């Protein structure tokens with residue numbers, strides 16, 4: 590459902606992705622971890638068709654090296670900063686894509702659908718008419734999640750879903766993501782540094798290191814492996830095989 594085959598991507602002399610290969614089967618949730626600057630965002634952009642691979646290929650929801658416009662109906666994405674449009678109310682943010690293009694929803698249906706998705710992420714009907722600036726960070730994340738699932742897409746991407754949230758709100762968002770992915774039967778790929786997201790959201794874990802998927806395994810294996818690179822990352826140690834600047 591989400592896969593990459595020997596993906597290479599660099600910028601000038603800098604080779605970022607150097608042979609990334611993986612396959613997330615339908616209904617599975619993969620969490621990708623990796624140090625800052627290892628290329629997680631570049632990988633996500635390649636999967637979303639926002640960056641062209643130098644070589645190799647990606648496939649998402651049956652589409653090979655898709656263009657973003659073609660992919661939009663198949664994919665829901667929760668951005669790191671929620672990325673809501675400030676000038677339109679919450680319900681229009683949620684239904685934005687569904688109110689455009691062929692088969693678009695009219696405003697009353699779009700608003701009803703937005704309210705239904707708001708309820709799914711634990712927000713009440715009154716939130717629909719608020720503007721993003723009136724919401725807390727946690728509420729914005731929930732609205733971003735409601736927007737990601739608005740079109741019931743088969744594939745979901747989450748980019749650092751708990752970034753900037755307190756530990757309790759992080760746990761709430763992680764639990765919501767896990768519940769929603771399971772109930773939708775969606776295939777999900779999440780990028781995170783947050784070990785709680787790894788525990789709560791992943792069926793499988795992959796570590797991006799030195800341009801490749803250095804390690805892949807189940808969540809339990811990720812938490813118990815004695816691989817030194819994985820241990821250093823999951824335990825957040827400054828000493829080990831991953832170089833650190835202090």
Ligand SMILES: Nc1ncnc2c1ncn2[C@@H]1O[C@H](COP(=O)(O)OP(=O)(O)OP(=O)(O)O)[C@@H](O)[C@H]1O
Pocket residue numbers: 600605623624625626627628629630631632
């Ligand atoms: N458009 C671009 N032009 C040049 N270099 C780029 C571009 N996009 C990304 N890079 C470089 O690719 C490398 C990987 O960046 P990327 O943002 O994917 O890292 P990341 O793993 O997501 O990091 P973080 O966890 O800190 O967000 C970095 O060295 C970055 O400078």
